[in-house]
Amino acid sequence: MNEPTRFGTVTPEVVERLSAILGAGGVSVDGEKIAVYSRDEVAERFWDRPYRAEVLVFPESTRHVSEILRMANERRIPVTPRGAGTGLSGGAVPAFGGILVSFERMNRILELDTENLCMTVEPGVITAEITRAARKAGLLYAGDPCSGDASFIGGNVAENAGGNKVIKYGPTGSSVLALEVVLADGSVTWFGGKRRKDVTGYDFVHLMVGSEGTLGIITKIVLKLLPLPAFGVDLLIPFPTVEAAIRFVPRIALEGRVTPASIELVDHHSLSQAEKFLNTRLPFDQAAAHLIVQLEGNDREVVADETERVGKLALEKGALEVFVADNRSSRDKLWKARKSVAEAIMAYYQNYAKEDLVVPTDRVPDLLFAVDALCRKWRMEAANYGHVGDGNIHVNLLMADDRPHWHEDMEQARQELYETVRQLGGTLSGEHGIGLKRKAYLPQFLDAPQLELMRRVKLAFDPNGILNPGKLVFWDKKTGEAGA
Ligand SMILES: Cc1cc2nc3c(=O)[nH]c(=O)nc-3n(C[C@H](O)[C@H](O)[C@H](O)COP(=O)(O)OP(=O)(O)OC[C@H]3O[C@@H](n4cnc5c(N)ncnc54)[C@H](O)[C@@H]3O)c2cc1C
Structure with a gap:
């Protein structure tokens, strides 16, 4: 990855400003604490180096988030939103330092609206709490990632998390009716509403869903509920x-x-x-x-x-x-x-590649034959499981702990696997997202016009490139990831 050229850094004056916004208890520069929050479920040994935020903040309101972003945008300081850190793509890893925003204190269920069958929540609510609160009212929240006992709903929306009920109800995005979003310059807007239909303008709700914190920061979510079977x-x-x-x-x-x-x-x-x-x-x-x-x-x-x-x-x-x-x-x-x-x-296992592949459902057997052949060729094992009803298979390639150069071998095996997936009409990730982990492989799956469109969308939402830089978008071809 290219080094940033033009991001601002977190100076003592910035920390002071953050403390003025959040109160001293809402800001941490404790190195050990920052290290814990600067990672997700991708083991750090898989990165080229440890990535660390310069400061960790705990907003409690939309106003807090707005003021943080306004200040960061003026100084071009990177801002990485973080949910529960259960991600499997390094999405919440602060690739360029800067400010790491934890949503653990924005964790309230704000409203359960039984007339409109929806629930309004803050991004730091644990997914399973939403399920339980809906169930108590005889309603179903259909999002059901396997990590639901720990993950936050904000992280689910930002990744468009899938899980176990996608075949019938769709991924998280299918349950999202509206989002309150803080844009890069600190302005606050609502996309969508408590409406089941809406073609009034572009569908920004579902552009935000799955955008991995690169376009805006989600501060409220209105979720669709259904009658509980x-x-x-x-x-x-x-x-x-x-x-x-x-x-x-x-x-x-x-x-x-x-x-x-x-x-x-x-x-x-x-x-x-x-x-x-x-x-x-x-x-x-x-x-x-x-x-x-x-x-x-x-x-x-x-x-x-x-x-x-x-x-x-x-x-x-x-x-x-x-x-x-x-x-x-x-x-x-x-x-x-x-x-x-x-x-x-x-x-x-120490030496594994944890994949999140999707192929058309009738090609799943071909995918798994190809995995068998790869295992024989590269002398490795595989453990395959996942959401077969959606064609979304978590292929895990496993190499012996004492294998020398396992990383290089795994990389080549992975390249061959991705090529097969592409030929089968499949794609790189069904639910875990691109993050830091899969970005280098995006051009194998998205063509140049699409990558360019993504860059332009990013530019429109985040002209200084401060929002979760290093993820998902090839931002500036000439200067690397930093702002233009
Ligand atoms: C054991 C295990 C099982 C899993 N099973 C599943 C599964 O079945 N289905 C599935 O889809 N995933 C699964 N995952 C992956 C992971 O749990 C999901 O990606 C989940 O959605 C991440 O939520 P989080 O709160 O932990 O987000 P984090 O990992 O903290 O962050 C994920 C992304 O969201 C962004 N983000 C967080 N909050 C906000 C916000 N408020 N605004 C904007 N961006 C934000 C971050 O910047 C990052 O890019 C699993 C993970 C584990 C460890």
């Missing part, structure tokens, strides 16, 4: 081969005439890591792959009928068994295992 079951379906599991997925809709809320894949290697991590066992854990299929509805008999149909069909298509989890504890056990796979792999 009264009944739900999860089917755990082991298959003798990964291919059989994947081939079964489209049959659920085509032959079973059922739209599940989730269809998740966990291959044997992934499941065994999760079992070790949680010290637990799931049935048929020697099977090559398991599907988790979640069905839900308001009529118990309809759900029971669908369960039977999907179960029967699975057995016809080669499933080894069908386990039905229909009570809270068995369902929780299943999902705990599914949700811990990512953490388990990160805990047990």
Whole structure:
């Protein structure tokens, strides 16, 4: 990455200004604390060097954020927004130092509007709290990333987080009706409203969604809610081969005439890591792959009928068994295992590439054949799992801990994998985002006119390039990342 040429730095006078805006308790220059907040879930050893903010701030209101940005913009100081730091792309890593803005104190649910079926929240609310608050009112918030017990809703919106219910409800962006945003110069605006339809101007709401903090800072979010389905079951379906599991997925809709809320894949290697991590066992854990299929509805008999149909069909298509989890504890056990796979792999392996690939759903088997071939060629293992119903597979390439030059080998293997993904009509990231981690690979997936458009959009929103620089956008071809 090019070094910045023209960013301002955080001087004692800047810290004083920040303290005047936020109060002394809202500003930290403690090196150890800054180090903790300057990272996400991408291990620091994967970066070329540690990245550190110069100052860490904790705003409590939109006015605070606005004043921080106005001051930073005047001095061209980089500003990196940070949610809970559960990101898997280095999105919240302050690549050019500057001010790191934590949203942990903007954590209020402001309104639950049961007439308009929506909830207004601050960006620092933990995702699972939103789910719980909606459920208490008999409503569903459909966003369901596996990290939901820790991630903040602001981070979910900025990454357009996916998760387990995308097949039925779409990613986070599908639940976003409106956003209050502080723009780079400190001005505050609302995109969207408590409206289910809106073609009055460009769709800035969904431009902000997934923009990774590079276009503006989100300070309030209006989320769409739905009636909470009264009944739900999860089917755990082991298959003798990964291919059989994947081939079964489209049959659920085509032959079973059922739209599940989730269809998740966990291959044997992934499941065994999760079992070790949680010290637990799931049935048929020697099977090559398991599907988790979640069905839900308001009529118990309809759900029971669908369960039977999907179960029967699975057995016809080669499933080894069908386990039905229909009570809270068995369902929780299943999902705990599914949700811990990512953490388990990160805990047990040093040398891995954690991918977030998406291909058209009918090409998932081709993707996984290609991964097998790569493993043989590069003498490595893979653990594959993820949101198979969306064609979004978390391929994890794993190399031995003591392998010399593993980084170079992994890089080449990854390049070959990306080329395959591209040829399959796929893309680089389905939900984890580009951040610092994937930016170098963007030109393999987006053509020059698109990259140029992104640069111009960035320029329109953030002329000095202070918002989360180093992420997503190739800002200035000549001078690197700093402002023009
Ligand atoms: C175990 C595990 C499981 C995961 N499972 C999933 C999954 O199923 N689906 C999925 O999509 N992701 C998943 N993730 C990735 C991660 O949890 C998501 O990307 C999540 O949305 C990040 O939220 P966060 O609050 O931690 O954001 P952070 O990591 O802190 O930040 C993410 C990005 O959002 C920006 N940002 C944060 N707040 C704001 C704001 N207020 N305004 C503007 N920009 C902002 C940051 O600058 C950064 O670019 C998983 C991660 C882990 C560790």
